[in-house]
Each structure stands twice: as structure tokens, then as C-alpha cells.
Amino acid sequence: MENIEIAKLLSETADLMEIAAEDGFRIRSYRNAAAVIEGYGERLASVRADPARKLTDIPGIGKGIAGVIDEIETRGSFDRRDELLERYPPTALEMLHIQGLGPKTIALLIEELRITTLDDLERACKEQRIRGLRRLGAKHEEKILRGIEQYRKSAGRYLLNFADAMAAELTAYLAATPGVEKVTPAGSYRRGKETVGDLDLLVTGPGAQAALDRFVAHPKVSEVLGHGENKASARVGVEGLQVDVRALPAESFGAAMQYFTGSKEHNVALRQRALKQGYSLNEYGLFRLDDESRVAGETEEGIYAALGLPFIPPEMRENQGELDAPVPALLELADIRGDIHMHTRESDGRATLDEMAAAARALGREYIAITDHSKALAMANGLDEKRVLDFAARVRALDHEALGIRVLSGIECDILKDGRMDLDDEALASLDFVVASVHSYMNLSREEMTDRYLACLENPYVKTIGHPTGRVLLHRDAFVYDFETVAAAAAKRGVAMELNASPERLDLHATLLRIAKSKGVRFTISTDAHHPRHLENMKYGVKMARRGWLTKADVLNTLPYEEFISSWAK
Ligand code: DGT
Ligand code: CA
Ligand code: CA
Numbered sequence: 001m002e003n004i005e006i007a008k009l010l011s012e013t014a015d016l017m018e019i020a021a022e023d024g025f026r027i028r029s030y031r032n033a034a035a036v037i038e039g040y041g042e043r044l045a046s047v048r049a050d051p052a053r054k055l056t057d058i059p060g061i062g063k064g065i066a067g068v069i070d071e072i073e074t075r076g077s078f079d080r081r082d083e084l085l086e087r088y089p090p091t092a093l094e095m096l097h098i099q100g101l102g103p104k105t106i107a108l109l110i111e112e113l114r115i116t117t118l119d120d121l122e123r124a125c126k127e128q129r130i131r132g133l134r135r136l137g138a139k140h141e142e143k144i145l146r147g148i149e150q151y152r153k154s155a156g157r158y159l160l161n162f163a164d165a166m167a168a169e170l171t172a173y174l175a176a177t178p179g180v181e182k183v184t185p186a187g188s189y190r191r192g193k194e195t196v197g198d199l200d201l202l203v204t205g206p207g208a209q210a211a212l213d214r215f216v217a218h219p220k221v222s223e224v225l226g227h228g229e230n231k232a233s234a235r236v237g238v239e240g241l242q243v244d245v246r247a248l249p250a251e252s253f254g255a256a257m258q259y260f261t262g263s264k265e266h267n268v269a270l271r272q273r274a275l276k277q278g279y280s281l282n283e284y285g286l287f288r289l290d291d292e293s294r295v296a297g298e299t300e301e302g303i304y305a306a307l308g309l310p311f312i313p314p315e316m317r318e319n320q321g322e323l324d325a326p327v328p329a330l331l332e333l334a335d336i337r338g339d340i341h342m343h344t345r346e347s348d349g350r351a352t353l354d355e356m357a358a359a360a361r362a363l364g365r366e367y368i369a370i371t372d373h374s375k376a377l378a379m380a381n382g383l384d385e386k387r388v389l390d391f392a393a394r395v396r397a398l399d400h401e402a403l404g405i406r407v408l409s410g411i412e413c414d415i416l417k418d419g420r421m422d423l424d425d426e427a428l429a430s431l432d433f434v435v436a437s438v439h440s441y442m443n444l445s446r447e448e449m450t451d452r453y454l455a456c457l458e459n460p461y462v463k464t465i466g467h468p469t470g471r472v473l474l475h476r477d478a479f480v481y482d483f484e485t486v487a488a489a490a491a492k493r494g495v496a497m498e499l500n501a502s503p504e505r506l507d508l509h510a511t512l513l514r515i516a517k518s519k520g521v522r523f524t525i526s527t528d529a530h531h532p533r534h535l536e537n538m539k540y541g542v543k544m545a546r547r548g549w550l551t552k553a554d555v556l557n558t559l560p561y562e563e564f565i566s567s568w569a570k
């Protein structure tokens with residue numbers, strides 16, 4: 001059995017153990033082992049076959065797990081998994097992905113209501129059979145129904161950072177095949193879409209077909225879906241992301257990149273334009289209709305140029321007017337100078353101010369704002385007024401020269417239900433930077449939520465609205481409110497809107513960025529980092545900004561520090 005299959009069995013079993021409320025330590029050891037095995041460079045089968053070696057020599061694999069692996073290699077499963085699968089239907093694993101359903105509730109639903117499919121679960125909610133079960137009420141029924149809907153919409157899609165890691169690994173791997181000249185990602189991933197359905201990779205060079213053979217033999221491939229002369233498709237990783245790899249001749253590589261980057265809608269519009277100009281466009285090139293001669297195909301630029309168009313950046317290829325408007329000079333990662341929304345151990349972050357500052361400096365940032373949570377988020381140990389004043393004084397006393405980066409004292413202040421700020425004016429006034437965010441009462445009516453944001457914009461200390469729609473990708477929909485009205489008010493009040501660069505949020509998204517920009521809004525792009533590593537997520541924010549056609553001038557944290565500080569004068 002391949003490592004990836006073993007890893008998958010362990011990881012699924014850990015999920016089932018969670019539903020069975022087994023010991024947390026044990027569950028973690030299964031998850032840990034699954035991660036180790038997935039990333040292990042050599043087949044476990046060959047370690048087992050070698051009398052000089054033991055599975056337990058691999059860090060992360062103890063005696064218990066080694067025994068389980070032996071069992072898996074001998075009969076394809078193991079006792080604990082079989083027991084759990086007898087108790088719980090396979091749908092239990094799916095149910096874990098539904099927002100609002102924890103392992104305890106799932107166990108209850110299965111044991112008390114004999115729920116075995118998502119349809120069962122949906123019916124039980126609609127027939128109001130969930131209320132009355134221990135701890136559960138009508139609210140849970142609504143929440144589960146919303147969760148099911150969300151799950152059905154998001155099933156089979158993956159976050160951009162996950163696709164990014166897989167794309168980087170596979171691109172490097174394929175590029176190392178002798179005779180491969182270029183490996184390029186295409187599809188929604190190249191367009192920087194916030195979630196991807198599958199990953200599309202294009203390969204060219206005399207070794208391209210050998211690269212397909214190598215691809216299907218990659219240790220992370222869990223299932224080969226197809227393997228022909230010019231294309232191979234497979235599922236990779238425990239998560240089962242589909243990857244399509246295509247081998248292409250050099251003379252049509254540009255045409256293929258254009259075609260397979262999409263979007264489909266952009267391609268349709270482009271083909272229509274080509275036809276009007278007397279050409280046909282397909283994945284092999286741009287051809288004259290009269291004599292079928294090839295006009296372009298080696299590069300994407302050549303194709304756009306032959307059609308009288310500038311090069312259209314992949315992020316703009318969504319058929320949202322990009323063929324008819326001048327192409328703006330889109331924002332680039334190198335334009336970003338500051339990162340002005342991040343957390344430390346003061347609230348729910350994982351590192352200290354010094355550690356965050358050092359990591360941000362290493363990424364070339366010139367300034368950061370530390371914006372821990374305010375007291376309404378008690379679970380995150382949010383700051384009250386006294387702690388805010390102390391913190392502001394502490395930051396004022398920092399030796400910024402020695403730190404090598406400017407640190408702004410800030411807060412991510414909760415917007416209360418009625419739109420008031422969670423902290424008093426004195427506390428807010430002591431800080432350099434205030435992000436105002438909604439983290440509670442997320443299901444208010446459209447009117448109430450609109451009024452809440454409008455009231456918040458009246459506060460003179462608020463500099464930017466954090467993650468303005470509250471969406472959590474694949475999990476939670478955006479809040480419902482009159483976005484245009486709020487954006488117009490923000491522009492008028494000189495309050496910016498945040499583009500939260502966390503790959504779980506990417507909030508605002510492209511459409512709303514364009515609407516807000518049309519209302520005169522300026523933007524901040526921040527990582528909302530809770531760990532130094534998250535500071536690298538800025539690149540996803542920049543991708544989304546490009547999808548929203550933003551330029552450097554639209555984004556305040558592209559300004560040098562002094563100008564950034566003075567840009568908030570109202
Ligand atoms: P995804 O994978 O759902 O996130 O979205 P895409 O855009 O990556 O879609 P995918 O993987 O099905 O196909 C990759 C690109 O190939 C797509 O963006 C445009 C092109 N393509 C695929 N099928 C068609 C088609 O039937 N017509 C046209 N014009 N283009 C297509
Ligand atoms: Ca795709
Ligand atoms: Ca595809």
C-alpha cells in the first residue's frame with residue numbers, strides 16, 4: 001500500500017475517534033503519524049521489508065502506530081478502524097465538515113436519531129426532531145441547515161494556500177524531469193481565485209511526456225484518474241485534490257496557457273472577439289479563418305497582441321469588462337510596505353510583539369500595527385481600557401531603531417451589536433491605529449447590520465473596517481447588509497476598508513473591492529496574522545486586490561510610514 005493511502009486511513013480513523021470521544025492524546029498521535037507518513041520520502045513498505053530497519057525509527061511513529069501500519073499492510077484495514085466503522089456510518093466523516101456540528105453532536109445524532117446520510121440530517125432538522133435532544137434547540141436546527149447548504153456548495157473546493165503548497169511542490173518535482181523546459185500552473189489557481197476546484201499544470205519540452213509518467217508515480221498521488229499521451233489526472237494528498245497535468249508542444253504553449261488559464265467566460269468572450277476579427281482561437285493557437293495560417297500561439301502576449309489587446313493579467317480574466325477597459329497597473333506584492341492587522345499572545349496570537357516584528361522585518365515590511373482583540377472577545381483574552389493604555393505606553397517606549405521596523409500601537413476593536421465601539425474614546429485615542437471588526441451577532445437583519453456599520457463609521461478613531469463581510473471560506477457566508485451604502489459612508493468619513501489576506505477569509509472579495517472603489521473607498525491589506533508564519537499570507541491579499549483591479553494608489557499600506565500616518569487626517 002502507498003504511504004498516502006495509509007495516511008488517509010489513519011487520518012479518517014482519527015476523525016472517527018473524535019466522534020467516539022476517545023482520548024485526545026491518542027487522536028493527536030494518529031493525526032501526527034498521518035502527516036509524517038504523507039510527507040515521508042520513502043515507501044513504508046520498503047522500510048518494513050528491510051530487516052535492518054524498524055518503522056519506529058521514523059520520528060512520529062511509535063509502537064502503537066507501527067502495529068497499526070503492520071495491520072494495514074497485511075489486510076488493508078485495522079481493528080480500531082473496523083470497530084468505529086461498525087458504530088458510525090461513513091457519512092459521519094462528512095458531517096465533521098459541516099459548520100455548527102461538532103463530534104459530540106454528531107455522535108448524538110447518530111446514536112439517538114439513527115442519522116446515516118446528509119439527507120437524513122436535513123430532514124431531521126426540517127421536521128424539528130433535533131430540538132429536544134440533549135442541549136440542542138431550534139437554533140441548532142437552523143444552524144445545521146445552513147451548515148449543510150454551505151457544505152454542499154463548498155464540497156470539492158480547496159483553499160488557495162492549500163493549492164499553492166501543492167502547486168509549488170508538484171511544479172518543482174515535474175521541473176526536475178530531464179528534458180522538461182517549463183512547468184506552469186494554469187486554471188483558477190493562476191487567476192488567484194480564493195478557492196480552486198482542481199489544479200491545472202502545463203508542461204513543455206522533450207521530456208514533457210516523461211513528466212506525466214513521473215507525475216502519476218509521485219508519492220502523494222492517491223488515485224490515478226487517467227493517464228494518456230498528453231494528459232494525466234490524479235488525486236493527491238489525504239485531501240484528494242485533483243491535479244490535471246498536460247504535456248504540450250512549445251509552439252502552442254502560449255495558446256494552451258491562455259486556454260487553460262480561463263476563465264471559461266473570459267475565453268468565450270475572447271474567442272468571439274477573435275471571430276469578429278477574422279481569426280479562430282483554440283488551445284493550439286490563433287489562426288486566420290481564410291487560409292488557416294497560424295498568427296500566434298507561442299506566447300500569451302502574442303495572442304492578446306494579435307487581437308489588438310494589451311496583456312491581460314490572469315487575475316482579471318473573469319469576463320468582467322476586462323476586454324473593453326484599459327488595463328490598470330495592478331498592485332504588486334513589492335508595493336506593500338506595512339502590515340497593519342496582526343495579533344500577539346496578548347490576545348489570541350501565538351507569538352510576542354518582538355517575534356512578530358522580527359518576522360515582518362525579515363519579509364521587508366517597513367511598519368506593522370499590532371492589533372490584538374478588545375475585551376468583548378473574552379475567549380481571546382481581549383484587552384480592556386487599562387490594558388490598552390498600558391500597551392500604548394509600552395509601544396511608545398519601544399526602540400524602533402533597534403527593532404529595525406516601525407511598530408504602531410493598535411487594536412482590533414469589536415463593533416458591538418448597536419454599532420458602538422467596545423472600548424471608550426480615551427483608550428482608542430491613545431492608539432496609533434484602530435481596526436473595527438464584527439465578531440458577534442452576525443445574523444442581524446439587513447437593516448440592523450447596515451445601521452450597525454453606519455454607526456461604527458461615526459466613531460472618530462476608527463481607521464479601517466476589518467474583514468468587512470465576515471465570510472469564512474468554505475464555512476460561513478458573508479453578513480447581509482447594504483454594502484454600497486456602507487462603502488459610500490466609509491469613503492465620506494475617510495475610513496478605509498480592509499482586504500483581509502488570510503486565505504480563510506480573503507475579505508473583501510473582487511466584486512466588492514470594485515464596488516467599494518467605485519464609491520471612493522481606500523483600502524488596507526493586512527494578514528491578520530496570529531503566527532509569524534501567517535505574515536507571508538500577504539501574497540494572497542495582493543492576488544485578491546489584483547482580482548479587484550486595485551492599483552498601488554488604492555492601498556494605504558503601500559505608503560511610506562510618514563505618509564501612511566498622515567493619510568488619516570480627516
Ligand atoms: P476550478 O478548477 O473549478 O477552480 O476552475 P478552473 O477555471 O480552473 O476550471 P477547469 O479546471 O475546469 O478548467 C481550466 C480552464 O480550462 C478553464 O478556466 C478554462 C478552460 N476550459 C476548460 N473547459 C473549457 C470549456 O469547455 N470551454 C472553454 N472555453 N474553456 C474551458
Ligand atoms: Ca482548475
Ligand atoms: Ca482542470
Ligand code: ZN
Nearest residue numbers: 412437466467
Ligand atoms: Zn477579526
